[in-house]
Amino acid sequence: RGQHVKEAAESAVAEIFTAVLASSITVITVFVPLLLIPGLQGLIFQPFAMMVMVAVAISLLVAVTTVPMLSTLLLRDEKPHTNGHAKGAYARFTARFDRGYERFSEWYRKRLSWALDHPGRVMAFAGVVLVATLIAINFGAVKTEMFPSSNSRFVRFNLRMPNGTALNITNAVSADVAGRMRKDPRVSDVSEQVGGGGGFGPGTPSTNSSSLSVVLKPSVGGSAAAQFVQQWQAALNGTFGSRSGGSRAGSTTTNRSRSAQFAAFRKIVGAPIPGLQAFGRTIDIIQNTISRGQDSLDLQIYGPDMNELYTIAQSKIIPKLSQVQGITRPDTGITPSQPLLNVSVNRDQAAQLGLSTQSVAQTIDTATSGSTASFLQINGTEYPIVVQLPPDQRRSFQTIQSLQIPVTQGATNASLTSTTTAAAGQSYSLPTLPLGEVAQISTGVGPSEITRQNKQREIDVTATLAGIPLGAAVQAATAIMNSTALPAGYYWQFGQSVTQQNQTFSSLGFIVLLAVLLIYMLLASQFESLLHPLIIMVSVPLSLAGVVIALVVTQRSFGLTAFIGLLMLVGIVVKNAILVVEFTNQLRHRGLSARDAVLQAAPLRLRPILMTTLATVGGMLPIAAGIEAGSSTQAPLGTVVIGGLLCSTMLSLVVIPTLYLWAANHIEPWVQRRRAKRAKGTNGHAVVSAPEPAQTPAR
Numbered sequence: 190r191g192q193h194v195k196e197a198a199e200s201a202v203a204e205i206f207t208a209v210l211a212s213s214i215t216v217i218t219v220f221v222p223l224l225l226i227p228g229l230q231g232l233i234f235q236p237f238a239m240m241v242m243v244a245v246a247i248s249l250l251v252a253v254t255t256v257p258m259l260s261t262l263l264l265r266d267e268k269p270h271t272n273g274h275a276k277g278a279y280a281r282f283t284a285r286f287d288r289g290y291e292r293f294s295e296w297y298r299k300r301l302s303w304a305l306d307h308p309g310r311v312m313a314f315a316g317v318v319l320v321a322t323l324i325a326i327n328f329g330a331v332k333t334e335m336f337p338s339s340n341s342r343f344v345r346f347n348l349r350m351p352n353g354t355a356l357n358i359t360n361a362v363s364a365d366v367a368g369r370m371r372k373d374p375r376v377s378d379v380s381e382q383v384g385g386g387g388g389f390g391p392g393t394p395s396t397n398s399s400s401l402s403v404v405l406k407p408s409v410g411g412s413a414a415a416q417f418v419q420q421w422q423a424a425l426n427g428t429f430g431s432r433s434g435g436s437r438a439g440s441t442t443t444n445r446s447r448s449a450q451f452a453a454f455r456k457i458v459g460a461p462i463p464g465l466q467a468f469g470r471t472i473d474i475i476q477n478t479i480s481r482g483q484d485s486l487d488l489q490i491y492g493p494d495m496n497e498l499y500t501i502a503q504s505k506i507i508p509k510l511s512q513v514q515g516i517t518r519p520d521t522g523i524t525p526s527q528p529l530l531n532v533s534v535n536r537d538q539a540a541q542l543g544l545s546t547q548s549v550a551q552t553i554d555t556a557t558s559g560s561t562a563s564f565l566q567i568n569g570t571e572y573p574i575v576v577q578l579p580p581d582q583r584r585s586f587q588t589i590q591s592l593q594i595p596v597t598q599g600a601t602n603a604s605l606t607s608t609t610t611a612a613a614g615q616s617y618s619l620p621t622l623p624l625g626e627v628a629q630i631s632t633g634v635g636p637s638e639i640t641r642q643n644k645q646r647e648i649d650v651t652a653t654l655a656g657i658p659l660g661a662a663v664q665a666a667t668a669i670m671n672s673t674a675l676p677a678g679y680y681w682q683f684g685q686s687v688t689q690q691n692q693t694f695s696s697l698g699f700i701v702l703l704a705v706l707l708i709y710m711l712l713a714s715q716f717e718s719l720l721h722p723l724i725i726m727v728s729v730p731l732s733l734a735g736v737v738i739a740l741v742v743t744q745r746s747f748g749l750t751a752f753i754g755l756l757m758l759v760g761i762v763v764k765n766a767i768l769v770v771e772f773t774n775q776l777r778h779r780g781l782s783a784r785d786a787v788l789q790a791a792p793l794r795l796r797p798i799l800m801t802t803l804a805t806v807g808g809m810l811p812i813a814a815g816i817e818a819g820s821s822t823q824a825p826l827g828t829v830v831i832g833g834l835l836c837s838t839m840l841s842l843v844v845i846p847t848l849y850l851w852a853a854n855h856i857e858p859w860v861q862r863r864r865a866k867r868a869k870g871t872n873g874h875a876v877v878s879a880p881e882p883a884q885t886p887a888r
């Protein structure tokens with residue numbers, strides 16, 4: 190325009206200020222609903238939302254102050270070339286680039302002119318794309334999951350020996366397996382936990398089980414960690430008999446290398462341990478935190494009889510789940526024939542002695558499992574004082590039967606009681622009686638654990654997933670359960686891991702809708718129009734096709750991080766549409782017709798739209814690639830933003846201007862006529878308003 194550098198900077202800022210302000214506030218508004226997410230998900234994503242909001246606000250301030258000032262300093266001494274030839278390699282490159290861009294801009298202008306003359310075809314194409322996208326989503330083209338799995342190198346093995354195995358034998362087996370794993374060159378560290386719970390108090394005796402926590406070396410993660418689990422699980426279960434996982438075809442050198450690796454692993458594993466069952470899985474720390482330690486797939490079966498529940502799970506559900514690709518070793522975690530002692534208290538006789546079943550159970554629990562009576566503090570450290578009988582007085586049927594139960598003074602049936610006197614030098618007397626006098630003791634078997642939920646007995650069938658998203662596993666499990674006939678009084682439902690995903694998706698879906706509504710209200714107040722913000726918001730559904738295509742091509746699932754990417758995408762695509770619509774309004778206020786304003790505004794705003802799009806795509810590419818350690822959890826975020834932004838940009842550059850011109854020619858005149866009629870009816874006389882330049886019909 191021939192302006193001075195300073196004047197050009199001032200006019201440029203004035204021209205784009207409204208669009209930059211609207212787009213920046215839009216991006217900030219998108220992340221406001223994230224601050225309302227409750228629970229653990231809110232703690233994870235609220236700092237991210239706050240960081241983005243502050244960064245965008247600061248970038249707005251820099252864009253309208255620092256950038257114009259630096260531009261005046263950098264361009265102060267720049268002079269145009271009078272001979273028409275650029276000097277220097279960089280100048281020649283920029284001149285060549287500008288000529289290429291001008292040809293592209295002219296090509297875009299011609300295509301846009303055709304689209305403006307054929308709005309029906311353009312809108313029909315956009316509608317077909319949107320409908321096809323919704324159909325693809327409805328038919329499960331995009332898989333869902335709670336949180337993307339990371340390249341975890343943490344592994345856990347649950348070991349189980351036959352029922353009734355003594356704790357010392359289980360400990361020896363666990364130590365043996367841990368020693369074998371430490372010889373594997375992929376292992377960094379192994380820790381053991383043997384047994385758990387016991388007695389009549391909280392927890393159940395599990396002397397036949399243990400768990401190993403394995404930390405692999407940093408170079409082993411993702412698919413390599415999954416392969417480690419499969420190999421050791423098969424070896425410990427005695428099924429590692431074939432060289433699966435690779436093809437027999439290949440060079441002789443490759444086959445020899447595989448044979449050497451197979452032989453080396455066989456030497457490390459050693460002979461199978463009789464009676465040992467192993468269940469292995471990788472541990473994703475982030476996913477485990479979000480799901481609160483629940484397994485990926487959890488089916489809960491409810492019914493009145495625990496044995497029938499176990500039979501249903503073992504004979505009907507688990508065999509079918511095991512056939513689903515990606516669902517690994519479903520299990521109940523319960524053994525139905527755990528050895529136990531049944532103590533049946535004679536309530537009438539106990540009542541005569543002033544005893545209750547609770548006091549009897551508490552005495553047995555203290556004698557066998559021990560109870561904390563007090564704490565001893567030494568140098569600031571507290572040590573628990575545990576009261577428990579010596580091992581030789583609590584580890585046989587006879588000792589439990591003769592266990593002395595204290596009774597109250599003045600018991601009715603005093604003939605059954607005896608008096609425990611104090612040792613020499615002490616003075617106390619305590620009336621007691623043997624447990625066998627007040628209870629019937631017998632040996633038997635029963636389930637190792639009885640769980641109740643909502644006052645009903647239930648059993649959990651849990652399974653870990655390998656190479657399959659939770660959404661696909663839920664669909665397969667639903668089909669299996671719907672085809673399985675359960676007895677009368679028995680029913681099933683999904684556990685916390687699945688219900689939590691549904692609740693989270695519902696909350697985040699509401700947040701996306703709330704963000705769209707807030708953006709529309711914000712733009713309506715800034716443009717002082719209800720129509721133009723609606724045209725701008727059309728760019729949001731146009732981006733869905735790109736989201737679906739990107740996730741399908743990369744074979745990634747839609748989870749929490751993808752939801753955050755979708756929120757970012759809403760702000761970005763709306764920002765591009767604002768640039769076109771706002772500048773078109775400026776040109777119409779200067780006197781141009783709607784068609785001329787669109788044909789001039791869209792090509793002029795093409796460069797900044799392409800710049801922001803390419804810059805965003807370039808910034809998201811490292812995230813979408815997911816090649817760094819732990820970056821696979823954020824990869825769906827980058828995938829959603831890249832796919833949605835590219836698709837929305839290509840469609841919006843044609844659809845938004847076309848829809849804008851159609852609305853200017855058909856909807857705006859109708860709105861003005863309605864306003865004129867309303868004003869005439871209110872004031873009793875006609876109100877004639879001068880037509881705005883925007884009402885000029887298209888050529």
